[in-house]
Amino acid sequence: MSQDQWFLLFYVFILAVVVGVYLISKVPPLLHTPLMSGSNAISGITLVGAIGATIFASWDKPLACVLAFLGVAFATLNVVGGYAVTDRMLQMFRKQK
Secondary structure, three states, rough: HHHHHHHHHHHHHHHHHHHHHHHHHOOOOOHHHHHEEEEEEEHHHHHHHHHHHHHHEEEOOHHHHHHHHHHHHHHHHHHHHHHHHHHHHHHHHOOOO
């Protein structure tokens, strides 16, 4: 990859972070649970993509193997953690026995 391509990828990453923080900070508390459910579905797609990247990683390159494994591990943590938080938020709305 050339230096221009790296700069473009870094620029897109920083832009995504800034836009994401801005959008999340504007969400009212009433919509947090539906937003979490939607983001969990997106995280599930990310996990499928990470598994696909692991399948097609060049196993003769150890860095590709490590990055593919980390991608699957972090995507899995994101999905499991997101559903745990969503479940906990939904428990707040259930009637107490």
